[in-house]
Amino acid sequence: MRFTADLHIHSRFSRATSRDLNLDQLWRWAQLKGIRVVGTGDCTHPGWLAELEQELVPAENGLLRLRREPPDGQVPDSCRAPVSFLLSGEISCIYRKGGRTRKVHCLVLLPDFEAAHRLNLALSRVGTLASDGRPILKLDAKDLLAMVLQASPRALLVPAHAWTPHFSIFGACSGFESLQECFEELAPEVHAIETGLSSDPAMNWRLSVLDGITLISNSDAHSASKLGREATLFDAELCYQGIYQAIVGGKGVAGTIEFFPEQGKYHADGHRCCGVRLSPEQTIAHGYRCPTCGGKLTVGVLHRVELLADRAAGARPEQAPPFWSVIPLIDLIGGALRVGSSSKKAETLYFELLERLGNEFHILLDASLNEIAARSTATLAAGIGRMRAGEVEIEPGYDGKFGTVSVSASEEDTT
Ligand SMILES: [Zn+2]
Ligand SMILES: [Zn+2]
Structure with a gap:
């Protein structure tokens, strides 16, 4: 099962x-x-x-x-x-x-x-x-x-x-x-x-x-x-x-x-206290030193994978099962309502949605966008659609600072 x-x-x-x-x-x-x-x-x-x-x-x-x-x-x-x-x-x-x-x-x-x-x-x-x-x-x-x-x-x-x-x-x-x-x-x-x-x-x-x-x-x-x-x-x-x-x-x-x-909070390289985020190439160009303070940069996950990888990005082994990339529903709601994820308003809609539609994975992965729109807002449904399609805006995390991944609301979804 x-x-x-x-x-x-x-x-x-x-x-x-x-x-x-x-x-x-x-x-x-x-x-x-x-x-x-x-x-x-x-x-x-x-x-x-x-x-x-x-x-x-x-x-x-x-x-x-x-x-x-x-x-x-x-x-x-x-x-x-x-x-x-x-x-x-x-x-x-x-x-x-x-x-x-x-x-x-x-x-x-x-x-x-x-x-x-x-x-x-x-x-x-x-x-x-x-x-x-x-x-x-x-x-x-x-x-x-x-x-x-x-x-x-x-x-x-x-x-x-x-x-x-x-x-x-x-x-x-x-x-x-x-x-x-x-x-x-x-x-x-x-x-x-x-x-x-x-x-x-x-x-x-x-x-x-x-x-x-x-x-x-x-x-x-x-x-x-x-x-x-x-x-x-x-x-x-x-x-x-x-x-x-x-x-x-x-x-x-x-x-x-x-x-x-x-x-994730260690995806890219960087130095958190200087607000410096770098790609693996930039880190190498700077000799693994923070360009602002000269301190040691924290080498992130992407960089480490690049170092140990023996295949190009995009390679996929035959037997590999699929995966689904998601954004926590509370964050999508916070974005759609233009309030913080921890606000009372976001929390209220979160629990209302679960009550109407079912559990969070169901809403993120399976529920029909029409149904989500009918039970919440067109903006949220459109955002979930963009997340499922991987159309997201990304600011990578580094050196212990979480990144942000969001689905921007375009004008026509705003009802
Ligand atoms: Zn641990
Ligand atoms: Zn620094």
Whole structure:
């Protein structure tokens, strides 16, 4: 069956996350967004894991569901759907290898609580797990992979947001040039990477070494409303094993829902405090130094992909599934109404639209533009049409600053 999953999120036990990240809110927002399977996040945190064991019960084999669903009314009828949880967490590995400091974030997917306890016991011998839902450990990513597989042979380790400069496997600042350089003889046990907000599958298709690697996308949400800003569409059996096999073999991944990569906050190169954004060519021309202050430029994802790619832009491997680039609905509404995305007016129309039309993915990807126009405004419908066609205006993000991607309203749509 086809279903959407968002397997990398965080709980309120992670640093810099929203206090609303509890299971009820994850359950609610998964439905509002159109997500069938949501990662629990932070399964290495003892407090969150205890809460998960308390509040979740077995659902489809290896997946979990809420023991007590909140009362109706929290989710409009148009969006109500079952939600299953999958045990997941993220670990920040900081260590030295090959004479350099390495910082690699890894997503972990686990089939059951027993595996989570086994992994946590092993990790607790390395460092403290209770101070951050995404623990920072002095641990080689390869050793982490060995521990994950020891916790369960059906567990998966997926390098997270694989291209971001500071904390990823291929990142310009502290990453590696290949999966083999990082994981050595265990590299064949890595079956997937998470492309992250600042890269999309098309950028990853430029590396022939990634042809056998499944590309997945997740939100890495730090607040419940950011759930599903990226997600993976599976065509697999709805259970842990189905998702596992889909990722391992690649065939059960039917596509991904993506940010426009320019919207990610590390797409281009630059120096944020000077307001300097550069293309890879410009960075090279400036000798990797900020033209304003002379400081070191942060090399972004596009640049890093260019460096490691062995194919020209536009190349597409035969087996590659499709992807859909979207702009969060709340941002489209904010643009169409000419108010901020966080304004009350935008929020009100957002919830009205979900109530009338269905979940956010349905509105962004499938709903007819006529219907959207009838239920909101012609401007918003036209904007969604332009987004689907890729007709967007882009200001790329760089050095930690989100980019902007918008669909401009032309005169004739304004009613
Ligand atoms: Zn991370
Ligand atoms: Zn500067």
